[in-house]
Amino acid sequence: MTANTQTPSRPGLKEGKTSEFTLFFNVKPGHAQQIRDYLQGVDHDKRRALTDRIGTLHDLRWVLFDDDTRLLFASNFDGNWDAYIDDFAALIPDTFDAVLQHTEGYPGIKDPGIKDFVVAHQATACTYLRAAPDATITDIQKALRVNKTFQQLLDEAN
Template identity: 50%
Template sequence: MTEATQSAQPERPGMADGVCSEFTVFTKIKPGHADALRKDLDDLRSGSSKEQNRAALNEIGTLHDARHAIFDDDTRHMFASVFDGSWDTYIDDFAKTVVGANFEKIFSHAEGFPGIADPSVKDWFVAHQAPAEFFISSYPDLTVQQIWKNQRVNEAFQAVLDTPEFRAALDDPANAALLATPAFQKLLDEAAG
């Protein structure tokens, strides 16, 4: 995003820690809708919906976590998430996927929800957003994409460690200088840990 584009974006609520930002929305559930909301949330956790959601989240690649809660005697709903990037991009990206359709379904149980395609939906989210008073991430400098890459590299490295060829390389005197370096020893220690 260019500086001009960034400055054109309105100031959005929510705290950030490094690349991670938080988003928490509290809504009033329409009278008599709590059971339907609970069923719709349950549907998201099962079968093909779960697989479609996971595929959309993988495609977008910026969501660290998300959760929904129904509380206050079935009168209120909370959605909270942690994501990478700008608030506007986060909302735009999700609106373009099956997650947008899910938001449409879930938030249709909230009083006053204009619909995910309505131009005023961002204003509605902002009006219902309660920014954290304190927010901290265990990995503030790692995006979801970097975490996934680290996981893939670790899995590949662990697979190499298990090969007979790697074990033979450890025993080969020609590799003694490399194996004795602090960096290589740290690599092995981290792999073992």
């Protein structure tokens, strides 16, 4: 008898090296303002530092909607779904706990059942299109650094 080592099927569309990730939560009654206050209270540099820690993250957004009764978390990432969730738990757990504690049924980012919770709240997009589907965020950042250096060389040559 061999152990099942297959990764379970995960929601979300993939194009090239990038996947879409969309979660919907019910906000606990009266808790929307705490979510808004937390998210708006984190300054831009701290938000950038948090997102830079997740080296596979292209972008993310939080949206309160339906008269502040629902919360959307949407992002795009490179690589494996399970590794992406593991990165949130390891690298920025406080952010997710600070926001999602205000949603119904949230067990905490370190809870052993967190991936099941995420899957239960994830919706797969009807369509997903990336401008550069084979470019990872690492590829894009490298290209930007190379271009900056090239532009500096051109400026110095003048």
